[in-house]
Amino acid sequence: MEIRIKWGYKTPKGTETVFHSEEMPAAKALLLAEDLERTGRVKNLAFIDRYDSNWSLKELKKYLKGIETEPxxxxxxxxxxxxxxxxxxxxxxxxxxxxxxxxxxxxxxxxxxxxxxxxxxxxxxxxxxxxxxxxxxxxxxxxxxxxxxxxxxxxxxxxxxxxxxxxxxxxxxxxxxxxxxxxxxxxxxxxxxxxxxxxxxxxxxxxxxxxxxxxxxxxx
The missing domain is CATH 3.30.420.10 (Ribonuclease H-like superfamily/Ribonuclease H)
Structure with a gap:
């Protein structure tokens, strides 16, 4: 599944903006999102698939875990x-x-x-x-x-x-x-x-x- 990451970012001085990534495999998006979260400056992180459906971090982890043993x-x-x-x-x-x-x-x-x-x-x-x-x-x-x-x-x-x-x-x-x-x-x-x-x-x-x-x- 190809997916995009959407996340808000806040600088130490309080300036905020929203970023959108390019489309990528869901497993790669999960790795990047977890790394982003470790910065402590990310807010409202979400994943968007090709059908414009929104996935939370928890939902994406559950999905990837569920398909590990399936094609x-x-x-x-x-x-x-x-x-x-x-x-x-x-x-x-x-x-x-x-x-x-x-x-x-x-x-x-x-x-x-x-x-x-x-x-x-x-x-x-x-x-x-x-x-x-x-x-x-x-x-x-x-x-x-x-x-x-x-x-x-x-x-x-x-x-x-x-x-x-x-x-x-x-x-x-x-x-x-x-x-x-x-x-x-x-x-x-x-x-x-x-x-x-x-x-x-x-x-x-x-x-x-x-x-x-x-x-x-x-x-x-």
Whole structure:
């Protein structure tokens, strides 16, 4: 979860002002806030998430303690490929997350034959990632979804209307799964070169190469 710190400051002579930090991971914000409090000059310290909800220091500590053993700080890369000559689709997702003080990467792909377009394959890849999150027991958690499909990212983010009937069905299906899991989605559109891992997984699925597995990401 990304969060901002807001705090009041008072000089020894009584001059006061209010500061706002840049957005940062919640764990980092907690460390900085505790250090600020040790100065003895901080007042009305609060944390603000991306939904403009306010958290107290006590609430943030409780939240971070509660998610230590659950997957958190989750970023999902997804991509779908489509072969119009065969109507075959390849779906891929790479999920990065932290759990119990360690970092992990999950990769998964799948082949499909029932889609009608590349856009539908992209939606199916997003849904595949949600199925993997469900298997990880991810719930009541913010998740960042990263993709290179302008259609899927802009439609799921609410910037573009979903006009095509088959895509609307996928969007509704995905929204339903999000609500079931309590996922608070954030979407990021990136160039294809920045989504190379998910793209490769989708291409491998199209070529009949099945990939699934999770590894621990060791710190350098």
């Amino acid at each position: 958190h700080n989750i970023t999902v890369y997804f991509d779908g490929g489509f072969n119009p000559g065969t109507n075959a689709s390849g779906l891929g997702c790479a999920i990065y997350y932290e759990q119990s003080g360690k970092s992990y990467r999950l990769r998964r792909n799948a082949a499909a034959a029932e889609h009608l377009s590349n856009n539908e394959a992209e939606y199916a890849a997003l849904y595949l990632s949600l199925q993997e999150l469900e298997l990880l027991n991810v719930h009541d958690m913010p998740v960042l979804f990263v993709g290179d499909s302008k259609v899927v990212i802009n439609q799921m983010d609410g910037d573009w209307p979903v006009i095509e009937v088959n895509l609307a069905k996928w969007a509704d299906r995905i929204d339903g799964k999000m609500k079931k899991l309590g996922i608070q989605p954030e979407y990021e559109l990136v160039p294809r070169k920045n989504n190379a891992e998910a793209d490769q997984l989708a291409t491998q699925a199209l070529n009949g190469i099945h990939i699934t597995g999770t590894i621990e990401m060791l710190k350098e």
